[in-house]
Amino acid sequence: MLDFVFHNPVRIHFGKGQMVKICDEIEDGKNILITYGDGSIKQNGVYQEVMSLLTDKAKSLGKKYNVFEFSGIASNPSYEHLMTGLEIIKSKKIDFLLAVGGGSVIDGTKFLAAAAFYSKGKDPWEIVLKRGRGVERALPIGTVLTLPATGSEMNGNAVISKKSSKEKLAFYSPHVYPKFSILDPTTTFSLPKNQIANGIVDSFIHVMEQYLTYSVNSPIQDRFAEGILLTLIEEGTKIFKDKDKDKDKDKDNLSENYIRDYNVRANIMWAATCSLNNLIGVGVPQDWSTHLIGHELTAEYGLAHAETLAIIFPSLMHVMREGKSEKLLQYASRVWKIENENENENENENENENKIIDLAIGKTREFFEMLGVKINLSDYGIGEEAVNKILGRLEKHNLIKIGERGDLTLEKSREILRNSL
Amino acid sequence: MLDFVFHNPVRIHFGKGQMVKICDEIEDGKNILITYGDGSIKQNGVYQEVMSLLTDKAKSLGKKYNVFEFSGIASNPSYEHLMTGLEIIKSKKIDFLLAVGGGSVIDGTKFLAAAAFYSKGKDPWEIVLKRGRGVERALPIGTVLTLPATGSEMNGNAVISKKSSKEKLAFYSPHVYPKFSILDPTTTFSLPKNQIANGIVDSFIHVMEQYLTYSVNSPIQDRFAEGILLTLIEEGTKIFKDKDKDKDKDKDNLSENYIRDYNVRANIMWAATCSLNNLIGVGVPQDWSTHLIGHELTAEYGLAHAETLAIIFPSLMHVMREGKSEKLLQYASRVWKIENENENENENENENENKIIDLAIGKTREFFEMLGVKINLSDYGIGEEAVNKILGRLEKHNLIKIGERGDLTLEKSREILRNSL
DSSP: OOOOEEHHHHHEEESTTTTHHHHSOTTTTEEEEOOSSSSSSHHSSSSHHHIIIIIIIIHHTTTTEEEEEEEEOOOSOOOHHHHHHHHHHHHOOOOOOEEEESSHHHHHHHHHHHTTTTTTTTTTHHHHHHTTTOOOOOEEEEEEEESOOSSSGGSSSSEEETTTTEEEEEEEEESSSEEEEOGGGGGTSSHHHHHHHHHHHHHHHHHHHHHHSSOOOOOOHHHHHHHHHHHHHHHHHHHHHTTTTTTTTTSSSTTTSOOOOOOHHHHHHHHHHHHTTTTTTTOOOOHHHHHHHHHHHHHHHHHHHHHHHHHHHHHHHTTTTTTTTTHHHHHHTTTOOOOOOOOTTOEEEEEEEEHHHHHHHHHHHHHHHHHOOOOOOGGOOTTTTTHHOOOOOHHHHOOOOOSSSSOOOOOHHHHHHTTOO | OEEEEEEEEEEEETTTGGGGGHHHOOOTOOOOEEOSSSHHHHHHSHHHHHIIIIIHHHHTTTTOOOEEEOOOSSSSOOOOHHHHHHHHHHHTTEEEEEESSSSSHHHHHHHHHHHTTTTTTSSSSHHHHHTTTTTOOOEEEEEEEOSSSOOGSSEEEEEEEEETTTTTEEOOOOGGOOEEEEEOGGGTSOOOHHHHHHHHHHHHHHHHHHHHOOOOHHHHHHHHHHHHHHHHHHHHHHHHHTTTTTTTTGGSSOTTSSSHHHHHHHHHHHHHHTSSSSSSTTTOOOOOOHHHHHHHHHHHHHHOHHHHHHHHHHHHHHHTTTTTTTHHHHHHTTTTOOOOOOOOOHHHHHHHHHHHHHHHHHHHHHHHHHHTOOOGGGTTTTTTHHHHHHHHHHHHHHHHHEESOOEEEEHHHHHHHTTTO
């Protein structure tokens, strides 16, 4: 096991009706900015519930908040839009941020929290460019999670895009961990199918990027990771296995077979949070190459985050198999129950292992497809020209030696992209 | 899954040489009380290292601490002894407690931290009697863990004994979580065999008491728990499997075969911490009956904590099997790989399940015995008279309806104790 520091101060309130804890968590008299996205929280009633808690419920507890709003934080939250939110924070003297939504809303809110105190006269985009270094304090954040996927509700990470330069970059700061997060699985009942599917893919890849490297003798972390993967597969299958049966009725993405089972949603929600809350990543090497390449695909072509991951990750397993073979075989065995049968005695060990690895990669692709997430660039009408375009972007961002050993060169990225066509 | 709150603010520094972080963690000018046990930390050099860090190293960083000591915190830390430590805290105006040792030292230090601010004129034993309710603040605590077992380094629990009344009781307070804990696996190299073995048993039972109840559809928590159990079995076996080979040379409990492998120690250490840091216990029913009955055995007969657990827990599985059957079968299958073969077609399902459960209980007992931990009261010369004695103690402490359903009555406790003879 490698040396590590583990610290995660976020308080999680998990379960139906837990939103009521907001008033306990936020001190009296705060100037609260509620941040949210496209307004779907108004359709599913979460917005109304939050507002009622911050006014009527607060009053009954002898508290009074001044509540302001900043909406329109879309997927791949943009620096440009967030800067208009920063104006509200300054003019209204906001001292608490309440993010209500999914990872994009929470990420955008983390940027605002850090930008609020960023050195005068400096462009807060520096926070992102410097990957969070230089952030010395931030406004306190609370979150009401409505889309399990990114784990942002329980970590210090955020990914921000800049439209003008078509950039999408991640930053981390210990100062932007939420103070609390409310995880009520019933808030996910109204999500469209593709968002649930994308969330499962995102969580799955988060786990794999902390798991599928080289072995450092870390059985606890490995088994926790495998436990999350198995749960995502089992619970995801419960929701999506019959998805094609009623394709015709599926006009509004809400078919009969699209299970609204509390436990399924709860397990997916907790799995997504545990996928990226520091737990499985301590003391092990990590390989975030799939995210790095995927971010460039999103920035260039506008593909949804999870769509890029489902395309890149299986190809990365294929191309980088040599350095990852020990963990690939463990993944094949423990997650997909593919065992080394070696029936053909003439076959050498290496060939046999390659077969097992191919089967595991195939199972992974099948799982993504079962969820309805496509696995090739061509599925989105993207052709060979993408390879050089993305390589150019990787070079520009100095992502020329990535992976757990720094051996995922531009040449390897080219192979991965070609394999993803 | 049941509703839950998860919050664990402890910062873990894990790895060889991490003790140096002490100076970063403790503010300049603090009056520090170092708390420790019987002085074994002077033999293995941990004491000297801590002292050198708090003086020379601190000086090189421009910090100055006033360091005081309170030693002699033995296993089952006693209220009576701790009250002498409280005098030092008051007379020296201590404002930081640094516990250096195992669970007993850390538990005792948590009591001191809470007692330091306990209402004037009131007896701090009330903290324990009220199970931590009424604790409104506590001195900050840091820990240097030298014995993986209790998980106290990453939770808000403590168990304190009162010699005069032969009581051993647990309390919990959110105010006594350590601010930081240093986990350096090399500090465990000098531990005598039986302490390593007891620590593994303690951790194993902690997991089981959060796992072996009734199913509430919590696959993440289940698999995390199973992952810890499998790790404790694998790593424990590495240390102890050959323990009898060199029995004769084993005068000092430190045989050749007693492996001092960094990774083995690191994995056991992290497993022990994850066994009781809130993680696997969120959203699931819990059954702490084995600890409750075990505490009475320690209070009455002076058995080591883990010794009581190894005796009581297998009997509890045996007696309470009906309500726990689903999880017992899962435990048999996932942890011990005992599969339902049902070769005899005439046998009914119930009989077959009972056989599997018996096998799993047997495997558990074998594991404890392999570690060198005894599994019967008679192994300690304790006879039938113990049954009524312990039942009387349980009744006195109102432990008459315990277990995850409150159906572990005194009558069931009697069965468990009789089965443990």
